[in-house]
Amino acid sequence: MVNQLSRLKGKQKAAILMIALGSDVSAEIFKHLTEQEIEDLTLEISNARKKKRQRCQKSRRR
Secondary structure, X not given: OHHHHHOOOHHHHHHHHXXXXXXXXXXXXXXXXXXXXXXXXXXXXXXXXXXXXXXXXXXXXX
16 A cells, blocks of 8 residues: 555645545635645546546456
8 A cells, every 4th residue: 555655646645635534624725725726636636536436346347
């Protein structure tokens, strides 16, 4: 797991953290970000969720 995390970029790690923290805490964090940071992080969150769905679907096929 640590090896996988070391390969992630900072924005990807931030996205995973925001997902783990939940919507209420994440909303408070978003209040302190610039519009560009919010856009970038939102995209990374979307990508992270998409990858998770793909992994779940792949494991179900086995």
